[in-house]
Structure formats: structure tokens, C-alpha cells
Amino acid sequence: MSAASSNRKRRTDLAALIDKRVAVTPLRLDLTDQPFLTKLAELFP
Amino acid sequence: MGFASQKTDDIEVCCPARTCYRRFRPARVCGDFQARRMNARYRARTTSRLRAYAERFGVCGWPRARAVLETYSEPTAPSWWPDASRPIMGGIKKIREKKRNAYPGHQRRRHSRAGPQNCEEIARRCPTTSGQLRRSTISPACRISLSLTIRALRQIGERHYAVKGTRPIASLWRAACAVESRRRRAVPASNRGRNAAEDVLYSGTVAAAKEACVLGIPSFALSQAHSANNKHQSGIGRPRSSTAPDINRSRAEAGIPRTCWSNINFPDCPPGAVKGVSVSSQGQAPISSFCISTRATMARQSVLLDRL
Numbered sequence: 001m002s003a004a005s006s007n008r009k010r011r012t013d014l015a016a017l018i019d020k021r022v023a024v025t026p027l028r029l030d031l032t033d034q035p036f037l038t039k040l041a042e043l044f045p
Numbered sequence: 046m047g048f049a050s051q052k053t054d055d056i057e058v059c060c061p062a063r064t065c066y067r068r069f070r071p072a073r074v075c076g077d078f079q080a081r082r083m084n085a086r087y088r089a090r091t092t093s094r095l096r097a098y099a100e101r102f103g104v105c106g107w108p109r110a111r112a113v114l115e116t117y118s119e120p121t122a123p124s125w126w127p128d129a130s131r132p133i134m135g136g137i138k139k140i141r142e143k144k145r146n147a148y149p150g151h152q153r154r155r156h157s158r159a160g161p162q163n164c165e166e167i168a169r170r171c172p173t174t175s176g177q178l179r180r181s182t183i184s185p186a187c188r189i190s191l192s193l194t195i196r197a198l199r200q201i202g203e204r205h206y207a208v209k210g211t212r213p214i215a216s217l218w219r220a221a222c223a224v225e226s227r228r229r230r231a232v233p234a235s236n237r238g239r240n241a242a243e244d245v246l247y248s249g250t251v252a253a254a255k256e257a258c259v260l261g262i263p264s265f266a267l268s269q270a271h272s273a274n275n276k277h278q279s280g281i282g283r284p285r286s287s288t289a290p291d292i293n294r295s296r297a298e299a300g301i302p303r304t305c306w307s308n309i310n311f312p313d314c315p316p317g318a319v320k321g322v323s324v325s326s327q328g329q330a331p332i333s334s335f336c337i338s339t340r341a342t343m344a345r346q347s348v349l350l351d352r353l
Contacts, residue, residue, distance in 0.1 A: 001243055012312055012328025013241040021323040023310040024292060
């Protein structure tokens with residue numbers, strides 16, 4: 001899957017700008033990837 | 046003969062601007078009368094005797110310099126320094142106006158004319174904002190040093206401040222002001238150029254909103270996308286000023302978490318062509334849209350990762 005089509009499917013800010021729409025993206029301070037954190041926790045119990 | 050001295054020689058210089066002569070080097074000779082009055086003596090072998098002396102003051106620097114400047118200056122040309130005084134002035138021949146830019150490699154960035162007006166309009170129409178931040182026109186090389194001075198903050202309009210410094214520092218400035226005045230209101234940061242996808246990692250605008258968020262102040266980043274063709278088009282930027290207040294109001298009604306800020310990007314089109322607002326996630330730019338270029342800056346070669 002190309003990045004362009006992935007952006008369009010995921011309703012990303014890039015896709016919104018291409019569609020001439022205002023993109024509002026809520027961001028947060030915590031950059032932790034929770035799914036990968038769970039996997040790593042299983043590897044390092 | 047006077048009380049102060051037996052003889053006084055005054056050397057005066059012409060001050061054209063004041064249409065007068067000013068004394069700049071007095072020299073006095075004091076005789077027995079003055080020595081007796083002040084009981085000035087010198088030590089001889091067996092006794093002490095009254096001491097007559099000569100008193101010569103040094104050259105008064107400022108009156109002399111002023112006289113030279115006024116005499117040798119011309120209305121449209123730099124002031125010339127006379128040959129006789131050049132050795133004590135470090136060999137200079139002319140006095141030129143000091144250049145304002147004392148930093149090497151300083152380049153002023155051009156800002157859009159509509160940028161500050163847009164910021165002011167947003168601030169005026171946003172009831173929840175307490176001020177606008179705008180990046181200063183200082184180049185990146187000079188930002189850090191200049192941002193450490195208190196005078197870096199200046200008001201350029203109604204509820205609109207310009208800060209000499211990076212956006213994080215600008216945000217801290219505004220946050221400090223907001224905390225001081227106990228007005229915890231939203232802090233917006235604005236940018237000309239989109240900050241989507243990976244731009245979020247490197248954007249100073251987003252970093253400013255993040256810094257304010259760290260301090261517990263609701264914030265959002267406003268970015269106006271543009272292309273090379275419509276970069277200087279006058280209509281670009283209007284969607285931002287017309288839509289931003291409504292979006293901000295809706296965000297306030299929804300309740301903004303303390304650990305969250307918003308990155309708002311506006312498309313590069315006139316206000317009428319905007320199709321609406323889309324709540325989106327952070328995207329990822331295709332790798333094919335990047336290119337590696339080289340640039341020589343300040344006697345060294347830099348490798349840049351840029352967009353096509």
C-alpha cells in the first residue's frame with residue numbers, strides 16, 4: 001500500500017489538505033507507542 | 046594675578062553647532078602667592094620651602110571630539126578625522142554609522158504582508174485567546190542569543206506580540222506573561238507553510254504549542270499551507286483568519302485535555318474553496334517526496350533533507 005493511499009484511508013492531515021479541507025489534529029505530549037510497549041513488556045517480563 | 050593662579054592659558058575650540066568657542070585645555074601657572082595660600086612645600090635637605098608649580102590639565106576629550114566632528118562633518122558624507130589626530134584615534138580616517146546587523150551571515154526573512162494582520166484578526170475574533178505570537182525576523186543563527194534579552198518582546202498590535210526567538214522560547218515568553226497576569230487562556234502560534242505529517246517533529250510552531258502545553262496552558266498551532274505558485278497571493282491566509290476562531294471555539298466547548306494541543310493546518314486555497322474541517326490523525330509523507338540537496342553556508346557544506 002502506498003503512503004498516499006494510506007494517508008487517504010487513515011484520514012490524515014495530508015489527505016485533508018489535499019482535499020482542500022482544514023485539518024485539525026489533536027496531539028499529546030506522551031509519544032509512547034502503547035501497542036509496541038505491550039509487546040516489549042512481554043519480551044522483558 | 047588671581048587667587049587661583051598667577052597665569053592661565055585657555056585653549057578654546059570652535060563649536061559650529063553651538064556658535065561659540067569652548068575651552069578644552071586650560072593651563073595654569075601658580076606662583077609663590079598660591080603656594081603660600083595652600084601651603085605647598087617641597088622637601089629640601091635641611092628644611093622645606095614653598096613650592097611654586099605649573100598646573101596643566103589634560104585635554105578634555107569630549108569637547109575636543111565634538112569640535113572636530115562638527116568642524117569636519119558634512120551633511121551627506123561621513124565625518125572625516127583630521128590627520129593630526131589619527132594616531133590617537135587608532136588610525137581611523139572616517140566615522141561611519143554603525144551597521145545594525147553585527148552578526149555574520151545574518152539574513153532577514155521575508156514575511157508575508159498579510160501574516161501579522163491575519164494574526165491580529167484571529168486574536169480579535171478569538172474570545173479564548175490572550176495574544177498572538179509571531180516569529181521574529183531574526184535568522185536562525187541569531188535567534189538564540191537575541192532571545193535571551195528582555196527587550197526581545199515587543200507589542201506590534203492589539204493583543205499581538207512579536208518575540209525575537211524560536212517559537213518554544215516565544216511560547217515560554219507568552220506563557221510567563223499569562224501566568225503572571227493569571228489569565229490562563231489559549232496560546233496560539235501561527236506559521237506560513239504547512240506543518241503536517243513529519244513536519245510536526247521539526248516545526249517550531251508546533252513546538253511552541255507543545256511548550257505552552259507543558260506549562261499547562263491550552264494551546265494550538267495554526268499553519269497555512271501554500272505552494273510555490275500562490276506563495277505571495279493575497280488571498281492565501283484568509284481561510285486561517287476566517288475559520289480559526291470557530292475551530293478554536295469548538296475545541297474549547299469540547300473540553301481540551303491539559304496534556305493535549307491541536308495542530309491545525311489550512312489548505313492553500315481561497316476562502317471560498319475550503320470544503321470544510323476534517324479531524325485527522327498525523328500522516329506520513331511518502332519517501333519519494335523528499336530529496337537530498339547540498340548548500341554552502343558560512344564556509345561549510347551542509348546536506349539538507351528537503352521536500353520536492
